[in-house]
Amino acid sequence: MERTTERLVARAADLGFDLAGVAAAGPAPGAERLRTWLAAGMHGTMGSMARTADLRADPRTVLPGCRSVVVVAMSYHTNRPASREALAGNPGTVWISRYAWGRDYHRVLKKRLVRLGRWLATEASGSDWRAFVDTGPVLEREWAERAGLGWIGKNGCLINRRLGSELFLGVLLTTAALEPTPPATDHCGRCTACLDACPADAFPRPGVVDARRCIAALTVEHRGPIAPELRPAIGRTVAGCDVCQEVCPWNRRAPADRHPEFAPAPHRYLPALETLEALDEEGWREWRRGSPLGRIPFESLERNLAIARENLERERGEAGASPR
Ligand code: SF4
Structure with missing residues (x-):
């Protein structure tokens, strides 16, 4: 066919x-x-x-x-800036992954x-x-x-x-028998930018993601506590993680904003940590309404916010301690 x-x-x-x-x-x-x-x-x-x-x-x-x-x-x-850049320029804010902005x-x-x-x-x-x-x-x-x-x-x-x-x-x-379209070929070449950039060292081998370390999997899918040794790597990310895609050269020239449905809702782009900390369960449901963040129950949000708070306080302490 x-x-x-x-x-x-x-x-x-x-x-x-x-x-x-x-x-x-x-x-x-x-x-x-x-x-x-x-x-x-x-x-x-x-x-x-x-x-x-x-x-x-x-x-x-x-x-x-x-x-x-x-x-x-x-x-x-x-075309919004990469997460690390955006967070560095906006103290007190947290990161919600790009996929969840719209x-x-x-x-x-x-x-x-x-x-x-x-x-x-x-x-x-x-x-x-x-x-x-x-x-x-x-x-x-x-x-x-x-x-x-x-x-x-x-x-x-x-x-x-x-x-x-x-x-x-x-x-x-x-069940329709359709004529297949040709398969794709690999164009990563010798690049290893994503493997090198992962804050949690979640790639044991190229192409293999260890969900026990992946920040996106931990913040969105994982239920229960997150091991103390992984918490610093999560930084101020509250939902998802974009680092391995942000460093990928194939995203640099990709056309942006193709679909208004996925345009960032202003309150989900770099929200203040304090804004999210102030939400109760009903407030969280309202805040995430219409987004794909329904996979994050309130208990997971609280856990993620506590980690972001720890990391923010540490950043502030380090900034205060640095020589002028
Ligand atoms: S950053 Fe992109 S192109 Fe480079 S290795 Fe990773 S996936 Fe491949």
């Missing part, structure tokens, strides 16, 4: 997706790597990764009769993906489909690489040569 793939990619562009591609369904690329990663315990407390490993290993277990995997992407890249990408992408699925079910009459944005049992980045949207960089993110790596991904599993 070569024509259908072409039309699908065009339809995805009409729906506002920046990228779209197709891979033939079968054993998932990266399934073995996932098993090795899980066996090493690098998923930390993200038990759902282990529980869904069998489903992730083959999309045909998720959608019986699945023959194609459609992957789409939308950019959330902006509207909840799960909703934005899912709505469009459902429309794409319905369109495809008409084009390939009788075909069945299921749509996932981030939370489904699908290896999105690996399928995105196979479908040619980009390559998985040494920082574990999907990188597109034109758009960089600040991309939200969505996957449509379909």
Whole structure:
């Protein structure tokens, strides 16, 4: 169905997706790597990764009769300064990751993906489909690489040569047999900027992220206390972490602000630590409303704020102690 793939990619562009591609369904690329990663315990407390490993290993277990995997992407890249620079210039503020500045990408992408699925079910009459944005049992980045949207960089993110790596991904599993689009090739070369910049040393090998150390995983997904030796590396980051993407040369020239949905809500860009500390549970729910920060329960927010406070006080102490 070569024509259908072409039309699908065009339809995805009409729906506002920046990228779209197709891979033939079968054993998932990266399934073995996932098993090795899980066996090493690098998923930390993200038990759902282990529980869904069998489903992730083959999309045909998720959608019986699945023959194609459609992957789409939308950019959330902006030209705002890098986190370390922004925090250094704004004492007393904290960092909320770029992906969470705008509207909840799960909703934005899912709505469009459902429309794409319905369109495809008409084009390939009788075909069945299921749509996932981030939370489904699908290896999105690996399928995105196979479908040619980009390559998985040494920082574990999907990188597109034109758009960089600040991309939200969505996957449509379909029983329609579509012509695949060519897979992507790797363009990291000899660069190691992300590996060198990670404040928490979370990359035991290029392309392998140890979620037990990754600041994004710790602040967003991890429940419970964070080990004292990791707390200084978190700095004043309260949700997510952007460092390994901010240093990536492929994000330097990426076009910015492509989608108004993901434009920064002013209160989520560099908020004052004190503003967040003053929130109660209801206040936090209101503050994060409409954003993807629903994955951070109030207890995790309190934990993250306490770490940011510790680190801010230490910074202040060091600044006070430095010779003039
Ligand atoms: S910073 Fe360099 S090594 Fe890391 S993902 Fe980007 S290009 Fe690849």
